[in-house]
Structures are given as C-alpha cells and as structure tokens.
Amino acid sequence: MTTRTDAAVRIPREIWVLVAAAFVIAIGYGLISPVLPQFARSFDVGVAAASVVVSAFAFFRLVFAPLGGALIGRLGERPVYLLGLLIVAASTAATAFAQTYWQLLLFRGVGGIGSTMFTVSAMGLMVRLAPPSIRGRVSSAYATAFLLGGILGPVVGGVLAGLGMRMPFIVYAVALLVASAVVAVFLKDASLRPAPGTPVLAVMTVREALADSAYRAALVSSFANGWANFGVRVALLPLFAAVAVAGEPWVAGAALAIFAGGNAVALTLSGRLTDVRGRRPLVIAGLVVSGVATIAFGLASALVPFFVLSAVAGLGTGLLGPGQQAAVADVIGRDRSGGKVLAAFQMSSDLGAILGPVLAGVLADRLGFGWAFGVTGLVLLVGALAWLPARETMPAADQDAGR
16 A cells, blocks of 8 residues: 555655765764774773773763754754764764873763764754654664664774774774765755744743653653663673674674664664554564563674674664654654754663663673673663553554555
8 A cells, every 4th residue: 555654755855965974974983883892991991991981972972962952053953963073073083092091081972072963963854854754764764874884884893903993983083074074065054944934933842742651751762772772782792792702803893783784674664664553563662672682692602693683683773763763753743843852862862871881881790791781681671661651653644544
C-alpha cells in the first residue's frame, strides 16, 4: 500500500545538506573511537580514568547545552552549527598533541562545547523542516549517514593507529573542516529564515513537554542510549577487546564497525516502520534487543560471539533511534519553537554518556567487564519499561494511512 510516508513526500534539500555533513563528521568520529581509550591508557592511567576522557566530552556538552540553545535563538541555527564544528576541529587537533593525561582530558572535553552547538542546531532544523508524515524517515536518513561514516571510520582508524595513536585525531580535525565547508557552501542562511510577515513561533517550555508521557519516556530512553552507546560502548569496548577477546588493534575497530553496520541495516526499515506503525513499538523493541545483547556481550570471550553480539546490539539501536527522535518532534510540533525542549532531550543522553563510562569503568576495575556490560544492559531495559505507559505520538491520520 502506498501511503503519504512513501517517497512521494520528498526530504527537503536543506536536510540532505545536514545528512552529507553528518556523514563526514561520522567518518572522523569513527577514526578516533577505537584509539581514544587506549590513547588515554598510554599516560599510565587505569580503566576508570581512561573512561573519564569519554565522559568529559559529554560533560562539557551537558553543561553548555542551555547556553547553546540561547545562542541558537540569538544567532540562528546555521552560524551556531558552523561555529560548533570549528570548535570541535580545534579541540581535536589540540588533543593530537596532548603531552599529559590532564591536557588530553581538557582538550577532549572542550570539544563537547562545539559538539552540543552543532547537534542541537541540526536537531532544531530537522524538527522545523521535516514534514510530519516523514519524520521517522528523516531521522533514519540522518542517523544512517552517521552510521555509514561509522562503519568506515573505525576500520580506517584502526589502520591509522598503526601510524601512531595521534594520527586519527589529526585526520578527524581535517574531516570537521571539510564538513564546515560543505555546510557553509550549500546551506544558505536565507533559506532558513521565516518568510516575511510569518508570526514568531511560540516557545514550548521544558515544563510543558514534561506533561507529555512520551517526552518523559524519551528522556529516560535517551539517558539509557547515551549511557550504553555513546558512553560505555565507546569507552570500554576497545579495552574489553584488548583484555578479554584479542590483543590486536583491529579487533576493536572491527567490532565498532560491525555495530554500526547492524545499526545501518535496521535503519533501512525502522524509519519507514516508525512512520507507518508508530513510534512506541519500535522504541521498545530496540531497547529490549540492545539491552539483552549488551548483557550477553560482557560474557563473550571468543571473536565470533563478540562480533555477532556487536551486530545484534547495533540492530537494536537502529530500531530505537528514529522512533525516539520522531516522538520528540511530534511532541514539539511544527508550530512551536522547541530549542529548550530539544536541549533537555540531548542533555539526558549526555548525562548518561557521562555517568555510564565512569560507573561501568569502576565496575570493570573492581568486578570485571561482565558486570560493567550487565549493568549497562539493565539500564537499557529500564528505558524500555519507561515506554510501556507512554502514549503513541504519531498523528492519528498517519496511523490510519498506514493500516
């Protein structure tokens, strides 16, 4: 059956520009993911201290998010987006030349300021520009760009690590400059301004959004996703691969690439399913699959199950993402300005990415990696439980069209 969620409703050109930039950013981020924890360990620190380097990036994102939202309201999305990319580029280049653990911690952390600027700017643009009937598809396209870059990035990063652990950071800084150029050239500021005479959009407050059960559930699942996939997986997987599975540098990069590949496969279907079947079922299924796979992940001690569970966890995350973001966009709607609401949603993920690596790192140091991944999987399952009483946000007309 052909519905209005099909290709007849086209994704706006401005969103495709953001998708292209996301792909370039993701390649660069994937370059440093396999080597960042090991780079931190090279300064003679433990697993917990190495995990703090990952958390520092999220901490600066969390602290700066409210001010970043205010800057977007004052300057507009495009200038804030570009400035954010340039800040992360400078921070990453400085990280490559860090001489002590504390320099590494500071330089990597400052990059979080720029990251929250371009992330919230991109989210705001997608909420405003995406037609409601294809919000899942838009979220899927954006996430897929990140993941396709994530598939390529870790593999290349593992190879570059053979040239020294500082080289991937230099390449990532260059990739961010390329992304900045893409946005500066192809995303014209004039196309993002409201038409003359258009009424100023009313601002939705976080308090208003919290009255919606779907938004409350999205905050919980965003926290869980940040804990597991932006925090623990990045911080502990390379260390777990080196200790429990194999010592070769390529293993961690391959596992992260396989996770991203599973994620990309799920995204080919989940975006459209989210627009046809609803947001809530896909979010719950994604959290359960990812949670169970993560619990089992900590028990893997051989290469094949290690890679298989990476793929399954990636599939679960791919089911989760589009539905969660589309639900938040549904709560805000196109007739409201939701910068603060989006910032709070992003902050919940950042909070999880801060706490997850630190607490899981302590568990890994004291009780072993099995406990660290086990607790992380339980956090994802709690996120699924939070969605059970939440309402379905997909517009009723779209639900009828999908039947």
